[in-house]
Each structure stands twice: as C-alpha cells, then as structure tokens.
Amino acid sequence: MFKINDNYLKLPGSYLFSTIGKKVAAFKEANPDKEVISLGIGDVTLPLAPAVIEAMHSAVDEMSRAETFRGYAPDLGYEFLRKAIAENDYRARGVEIELDEIFVSDGAKSDSGNIVDIFSQDNIIAVTDPVYPVYVDSNAMAGKTGEYLKEKECWSNVVYMPCVAENNFVPELPEKTPDIIYICCPNNPTGTALKREDLQRWVDFANEKKAVIIYDAAYEAYISEEDVPHSIYECDGAKTCAIEMRSFSKNAGFTGTRLGFTVVPKELTCQGTSLNSLWARRHGTKFNGAPYIIQRAGEAVYSEEGKAQTKEQIAYYMNNAKEIRSALTDMGYTVFGGVNAPYIWLRTPDGMKSWDFFDLLLEKASVVGTPGSGFGPSGEGYFRLTAFGSSENTRKALERIKKL
Amino acid sequence: MFKINDNYLKLPGSYLFSTIGKKVAAFKEANPDKEVISLGIGDVTLPLAPAVIEAMHSAVDEMSRAETFRGYAPDLGYEFLRKAIAENDYRARGVEIELDEIFVSDGAKSDSGNIVDIFSQDNIIAVTDPVYPVYVDSNAMAGKTGEYLKEKECWSNVVYMPCVAENNFVPELPEKTPDIIYICCPNNPTGTALKREDLQRWVDFANEKKAVIIYDAAYEAYISEEDVPHSIYECDGAKTCAIEMRSFSKNAGFTGTRLGFTVVPKELTCQGTSLNSLWARRHGTKFNGAPYIIQRAGEAVYSEEGKAQTKEQIAYYMNNAKEIRSALTDMGYTVFGGVNAPYIWLRTPDGMKSWDFFDLLLEKASVVGTPGSGFGPSGEGYFRLTAFGSSENTRKALERIKKL
Numbered sequence: 001m002f003k004i005n006d007n008y009l010k011l012p013g014s015y016l017f018s019t020i021g022k023k024v025a026a027f028k029e030a031n032p033d034k035e036v037i038s039l040g041i042g043d044v045t046l047p048l049a050p051a052v053i054e055a056m057h058s059a060v061d062e063m064s065r066a067e068t069f070r071g072y073a074p075d076l077g078y079e080f081l082r083k084a085i086a087e088n089d090y091r092a093r094g095v096e097i098e099l100d101e102i103f104v105s106d107g108a109k110s111d112s113g114n115i116v117d118i119f120s121q122d123n124i125i126a127v128t129d130p131v132y133p134v135y136v137d138s139n140a141m142a143g144k145t146g147e148y149l150k151e152k153e154c155w156s157n158v159v160y161m162p163c164v165a166e167n168n169f170v171p172e173l174p175e176k177t178p179d180i181i182y183i184c185c186p187n188n189p190t191g192t193a194l195k196r197e198d199l200q201r202w203v204d205f206a207n208e209k210k211a212v213i214i215y216d217a218a219y220e221a222y223i224s225e226e227d228v229p230h231s232i233y234e235c236d237g238a239k240t241c242a243i244e245m246r247s248f249s250k251n252a253g254f255t256g257t258r259l260g261f262t263v264v265p266k267e268l269t270c271q272g273t274s275l276n277s278l279w280a281r282r283h284g285t286k287f288n289g290a291p292y293i294i295q296r297a298g299e300a301v302y303s304e305e306g307k308a309q310t311k312e313q314i315a316y317y318m319n320n321a322k323e324i325r326s327a328l329t330d331m332g333y334t335v336f337g338g339v340n341a342p343y344i345w346l347r348t349p350d351g352m353k354s355w356d357f358f359d360l361l362l363e364k365a366s367v368v369g370t371p372g373s374g375f376g377p378s379g380e381g382y383f384r385l386t387a388f389g390s391s392e393n394t395r396k397a398l399e400r401i402k403k404l
Numbered sequence: 405m406f407k408i409n410d411n412y413l414k415l416p417g418s419y420l421f422s423t424i425g426k427k428v429a430a431f432k433e434a435n436p437d438k439e440v441i442s443l444g445i446g447d448v449t450l451p452l453a454p455a456v457i458e459a460m461h462s463a464v465d466e467m468s469r470a471e472t473f474r475g476y477a478p479d480l481g482y483e484f485l486r487k488a489i490a491e492n493d494y495r496a497r498g499v500e501i502e503l504d505e506i507f508v509s510d511g512a513k514s515d516s517g518n519i520v521d522i523f524s525q526d527n528i529i530a531v532t533d534p535v536y537p538v539y540v541d542s543n544a545m546a547g548k549t550g551e552y553l554k555e556k557e558c559w560s561n562v563v564y565m566p567c568v569a570e571n572n573f574v575p576e577l578p579e580k581t582p583d584i585i586y587i588c589c590p591n592n593p594t595g596t597a598l599k600r601e602d603l604q605r606w607v608d609f610a611n612e613k614k615a616v617i618i619y620d621a622a623y624e625a626y627i628s629e630e631d632v633p634h635s636i637y638e639c640d641g642a643k644t645c646a647i648e649m650r651s652f653s654k655n656a657g658f659t660g661t662r663l664g665f666t667v668v669p670k671e672l673t674c675q676g677t678s679l680n681s682l683w684a685r686r687h688g689t690k691f692n693g694a695p696y697i698i699q700r701a702g703e704a705v706y707s708e709e710g711k712a713q714t715k716e717q718i719a720y721y722m723n724n725a726k727e728i729r730s731a732l733t734d735m736g737y738t739v740f741g742g743v744n745a746p747y748i749w750l751r752t753p754d755g756m757k758s759w760d761f762f763d764l765l766l767e768k769a770s771v772v773g774t775p776g777s778g779f780g781p782s783g784e785g786y787f788r789l790t791a792f793g794s795s796e797n798t799r800k801a802l803e804r805i806k807k808l
Contacts, residue, residue, distance in 0.1 A: 113690030286517030
C-alpha cells in the first residue's frame with residue numbers, strides 16, 4: 001500500500017496567499033457592488049516594458065519558422081541571457097560570476113522551494129521572523145522542521161530570528177548555530193534592507209560556522225540607498241557560503257511571465273562536493289528550462305531601452321511607496337520599509353491582531369493587505385501594504401483608510 | 405555545518421541526455437565540417453502551428469496594456485485552459501475530469517520529477533525497464549531507491565519490469581508488490597503501447613494492492629490504433645489509483661515553449677487524505693504557474709485551427725516513423741514501435757552494446773540516436789531513433805545508416 005509524505009499533514013492551514021485569495025473571493029461574491037483594491041499579494045500592475053514586448057513578438061515569430069524554431073533549451077538557460085545577467089547584475093557591480101554558475105529558471109519561488117532538495121534531512125534552518133512563507137513551508141514538506149507547535153505558531157526545529165522595530169529589523173546572530181540561513185534582502189515582508197556591514201557580519205558568521213546562506217535578492221532593483229548591497233557577492237567571502245536567487249517578477253513586472261535565476265558559485269562546497277554540481281543535476285533532471293520566448297524577454301530587460309523603461313516602472317512604484325509612507329504617517333500610523341523595497345510594513349493601530357486588521361480593512365475599506373502574522377509570529381501586530389498598485393488605486397485606498 | 409543530500413552522490417553518471425549532449429558537442433568540435441543529424445533526444449523540429457503563434461502574439465499584446473496585463477496566474481492554471489483540457493482531452497473520450505483536478509505546469513518532466521514530493525520515503529517504486537530516466541533519478545535523489553548496484557546497473561530497492569521483444573513490451577505484474585508504479589504509454593523509449601485490456605489489468609492490480617499509478621501520457625497524440633487508450637481514466641476504476649501527466653511538447657511542439665498538466669482525481673486517497681489536496685499544496689507553495697502567454701498558446705492548441713494544424717504535424721512525424729521502420733527493416737534491422745509513438749526501437753546489429761552502436765553511428769554516419777542501455781538494463785542491445793527530425797534529414801540519416 002502506498003503511503004503519502006505525512007509531513008504535508010503537519011503544515012498549518014494553507015499557503016498564506018491562497019487563504020487571502022479565498023477570503024477576498026468570498027467578500028467579492030457577497031459584495032458584488034464594492035470595488036476591492038488589492039495592496040496585498042505583491043503582484044505588479046504596470047504592463048510589460050515596450051522593449052520586452054518587442055523582444056517577445058520577435059521570439060514568437062522565430063518560433064513560427066523552421067529555421068529559427070527552438071526546441072529544448074540548454075540545461076542552464078540560454079547563454080545570451082546568462083551573459084546579460086553576468087554582465088549587468090554582477091560585473092557592473094564588481095562581481096565576477098561565471099556563466100555556468102547561473103541557472104535560469106521559471107522564478108525565484110520555484111527555486112527557493114526546490115533548493116531544499118540538495119540538502120540533507122538533518123540540517124537546522126534559520127529564518128528571519130517574519131519571513132516569506134515558502135522557505136519554511138518547503139522545508140516543512142521535506143520533514144526538516146520538526147513539529148509544528150500550534151500555540152507558539154512555529155516549528156520545533158527552526159531557528160527564528162525576530163526582525164522587529166526594536167532591533168531595527170536587523171536579525172541578530174543566533175545562539176543556536178544553524179546550518180542553512182535564509183535571508184531575503186531587501187526584505188519581504190518588512191520592506192527593510194540590511195546595510196553592507198550587517199550583511200558582511202552574516203557572511204563571516206556563515207563561513208566561520210560552515211553554514212550556507214540562501215540569499216533571496218528578488219527586490220534588489222528597489223534599493224535606493226548607497227550602503228545596501230545589491231548582491232551578497234559584494235561581501236567578502238560570500239562565494240564560499242552563499243546561494244543567491246533573483247527574479248524578474250518585481251524588477252520588470254514578470255509575475256505572470258515567469259523568469260528567475262539562481263547563482264551557485266563553484267567555490268561553495270561541502271566535504272569536497274560542489275553545490276553547483278548538485279544543483280546542476282537537479283536542474284537537469286527535474287526541470288526543462290524556461291520558455292525560449294520568455295528568456296528573450298529577460299534578455300530585453302538588460303537592453304538599454306529595457307533598462308530605462310524598467311527603471312521608470314520602479315520609480316513609479318517607489319513613488320507609491322513614498323505616498324503610502326507619508327499618508328499613513330500623517331494618519332498616525334507607525335510605518336517601516338518602503339525606501340529600499342516596494343513594501344510598507346506598518347504597526348496595526350491600538351495593538352490589533354494582524355488578521356483582525358485584515359478583516360477590518362477588507363470589510364470597511366474594501367482594501368486588501370497582508371496580515372503580518374501570516375509571515376511568522378514576530379509579524380503579529382504588523383501589516384504589509386505593497387506599492388504595486390496603480391497610483392490612482394493607491395491614492396484611493398489611502399483615502400479609504402483615512403476614513404476608517 | 406551544513407550537509408548535502410548525499411543521495412545525489414549515489415546517482416550514476418549524469419542525466420542521460422546531458423551525456424549525449426556532451427558527446428555530440430565534442431564530436432562537432434573535433435569535426436566542424438561534418439553535418440550532424442540528431443534523431444536522438446526527442447526534440448521536435450517543426451515550427452509552432454499558426455494558431456498557436458497567433459494566440460501568443462495576441463497574449464503578448466495583452467501584456468503590453470495595463471487593462472489587459474496579467475500578473476500571477478491562478479494556482480491551478482487559467483480556467484480557460486483547464487476547461488479546454490477537460491473538454492477535449494477527457495469529455496470527448498467519455499471521461500469526466502473536474503477543473504480542480506487539473507494542474508497546469510511548465511511540463512511533464514517537472515511534474516514527473518516533482519511528484520515524488522507528496523509520497524513518503526518508504527514506498528517501493530516499480531518501473532518498466534527500459535524507462536524514461538527522470539522517474540528513477542528523481543526517486544533516487546529523494547533516497548527512495550536504496551543503493552545503486554553498479555554491476556547490475558540498477559537500484560536495490562526498485563522493482564524493474566522488463567519490457568523486451570520476448571514479452572512484446574508488455575510488463576508483467578510483478579511478484580513483489582510495489583507501492584508506486586510508473587507507466588509511460590505510448591512508451592518512451594520503446595515506442596510501443598499498451599492495449600486497453602493490458603492497461604485495465606494494471607488498474608485492477610493497483611486498486612487491489614492499493615498502489616498508485618503515475619501514468620505518463622505525453623505521447624498520446626501519436627496513438628493510431630483503436631484499442632489503445634488515450635487516457636488511463638478510460639479504464640474502469642482508474643480514478644482511485646492513477647495520476648495522469650500530459651505534455652504539450654510532443655502533440656504541439658512545445659519542447660521549447662514549456663507547458664504540461666497533471667490530473668489528480670479527488671477519489672485518489674490514502675488513509676483519508678486526498679492526493680489532490682497534497683499536490684495542490686505543493687503546486688501552490690513551490691511553483692508559481694506557467695506564463696500567461698504560454699497558457700494562451702496551450703488554449704490555441706484546442707481551437708479548431710489548432711487541432712487541425714497540430715494533427716498535420718503529427719502526421720508529418722508519423723510519416724517519418726513509417727519511413728524509418730520500413731528502411732531499417734529493408735536493411736535487415738529488427739524494429740519495434742513507431743505505430744502509436746514517434747519512437748523507433750531497434751535491436752543493435754550483431755548484439756552490439758548500445759553505447760558502441762551510439763559511437764559507431766555518430767562517428768561513421770554523424771547521426772545521433774539514443775543508446776537503449778541509457779534507459780535501463782533491459783534496454784541493452786537496443787537503440788532509439790526518433791521521428792522528430794525533418795523528413796529531409798530523416799531520409800538523409802537513413803541513407804547514411806544504409807552505407808554503414
């Protein structure tokens with residue numbers, strides 16, 4: 001008789017954004033006349049940049065002719081894309097990454113979920129708290145997190161590193177040494193970012209303890225401050241301890257277009273085995289590449305026009321962030337983030353529970369945000385708004401919140 | 405100190421098609437003047453159908469305007485695509501599949517590799533031998549196959565079911581009861597297919613033993629014989645024991661476009677837990693949907709024009725299959741397959757080893773095929789050619805083989 005992976009049964013509730021989706025759908029069905037504004041899931045709203053659109057039309061045309069048709073892509077992704085990545089995301093910032101250290105994928109969510117495959121069962125993971133749910137859930141599914149302690153809303157075998165206003169959202173080095181450390185910077189959900197010296201401290205710690213850092217840099221395009229690194233490889237020694245994940249979802253609006261990549265340096269080894277070779281094996285066996293058309297779209301993001309156009313999109317969203325910060329501050333809210341990231345992290349009023357504030361906002365203002373506690377116990381009492389709405393909707397949402 | 409998943413270290417060599425790719429690249433570098441014809445990896449060569457191209461252009465245009473732009477897709481895939489699948493792949497053949505039993509993905513390779521996630525560590529898997537390498541490798545990576553026995557070229561904990569000329573390529577019910585049974589039909593690599601009564605026997609066996617069948621139907625569009633089922637759900641009782649995977653790679657030339665889906669019926673349960681809910685959780689946590697543009701491309705495959713155009717492509721490839729079968733037979737080779745599948749499975753001449761015949765064909769004829777032993781021990785002495793070349797190249801390759 002076959003048996004299921006019963007680690008799945010230990011998972012509490014459903015994936016955060018699925019839950020929100022269901023709540024919103026129910027609200028809409030009950031209130032068909034109300035216009036719901038979502039500043040919730042972190043989905044972009046601006047259309048793809050003209051350079052990207054043009055590249056895709058041209059790639060679609062290539063697929064229509066036998067001479068230019070493309071079948072299976074190279075395992076690691078097309079070289080034209082990996083070259084553009086190495087040049088623009090790394091060399092331009094003084095970091096040398098070899099082409100076979102870059103693995104093109106269908107997005108950072110898949111990669112950050114799948115990366116657990118190459119690590120053994122008995123590693124202890126450390127996550128910032130609050131945290132993007134995929135890191136913990138994917139480890140829980142693989143049986144790497146111990147038992148779920150319902151009353152504490154946490155897993156018995158996970159090192160949680162609180163990031164709260166009191167420590168300025170900078171995680172402290174943990175007492176219990178973890179094996180795998182997840183860092184998302186600029187951070188989702190708090191919208192804050194680590195300065196270079198703070199990140200360097202983590203790199204040094206990982207190298208000293210022989211831990212590996214899974215560095216999620218999906219929001220690096222939003223960095224506005226000089227002393228915030230765009231890549232972990234800007235820190236000394238990071239290539240011997242860090243895997244970096246990037247996404248085109250937020251820097252170029254690819255949430256529905258799907259493209260990302262992961263860098264696994266060859267210097268990153270464990271008892272003589274290179275993690276690069278393990279990830280290459282996984283990538284080659286359980287994945288078959290991102291679509292050619294989409295890889296061409298990704299390449300176009302790095303063209304001169306693409307860079308200028310996506311920079312404008314980011315400026316547009318960051319202007320929303322600024323308006324949200326300023327309007328909420330005027331209303332008396334305490335807000336964080338929104339300077340190096342498209343997320344605003346606010347304290348709920350009067351110590352309200354995060355989900356209560358979610359319900360209040362949905363029911364009274366028809367505005368969707370994300371409850372902080374959905375990202376971990378230290379998120380309780382906080383709430384996330386995203387800057388990804390249209391500026392018109394963002395203003396309208398702020399007006400409605402003001403009237404609460 | 406972090407530890408890697410050392411199951412990866414047990415894997416023999418590299419993924420079959422990566423090895424072939426490297427051998428071919430080396431040959432081309434050493435022989436830049438020689439034109440290599442690949443009848444190897446099973447990659448299509450015809451451009452995408454006009455209906456698909458048109459749908460993609462139109463979807464790209466939608467992505468260029470804020471009003472029609474699409475961000476994150478629904479977890480299971482867009483309903484327009486799941487409706488077309490339920491209607492055309494199932495209802496048209498008398499099978500009722502609900503929309504939330506269909507999970508759209510980036511392809512059957514990813515799904516067949518990732519499906520291991522939802523099963524426990526201690527299931528015994530059974531595979532036909534020879535077999536598509538992903539089924540075994542993905543289980544090996546998860547530590548579910550025991551030890552690799554080098555001299556026997558097999559895993560200690562896997563039930564191998566030989567499919568050879570002597571049993572007409574129909575696997576016999578195994579003596580040792582497996583928990584998870586992988587069946588690919590029409591079969592890759594042998595190009596043969598199970599008749600309805602043979603498949604029904606497997607469904608009955610699985611229901612009796614409470615085993616689950618992972619049914620890979622990636623090649624169903626090539627079925628030409630009436631008594632070969634297109635879906636396992638055409639068999640009585642399959643919904644309580646089978647997961648079915650489908651791909652757009654071979655029926656519509658999507659190898660570089662990436663789209664597939666998996667059906668997990670809600671009736672398929674294990675101790676009260678529905679596998680549909682487990683896969684939904686995995687899908688929602690570790691995957692973020694196929695690109696909107698590609699899902700529209702998939703929908704177009706089911707339009708009247710799309711169906712007519714892809715049918716023509718399949719007829720084109722199957723004409724190649726016919727020519728390969730007939731030419732090789734005339735040369736004195738013993739050939740199988742090629743009637744319900746785009747693969748021809750031939751016996752190597754004079755009992756040659758499969759890899760020796762691979763080298764011979766590459767070096768003397770500049771033709772690439774796939775060595776049967778790469779698919780498992782019972783593939784030794786066989787060789788796979790695909791019908792996916794252009795008819796011109798296919799004929800040229802056959803001429804060259806004739807001169808060997």
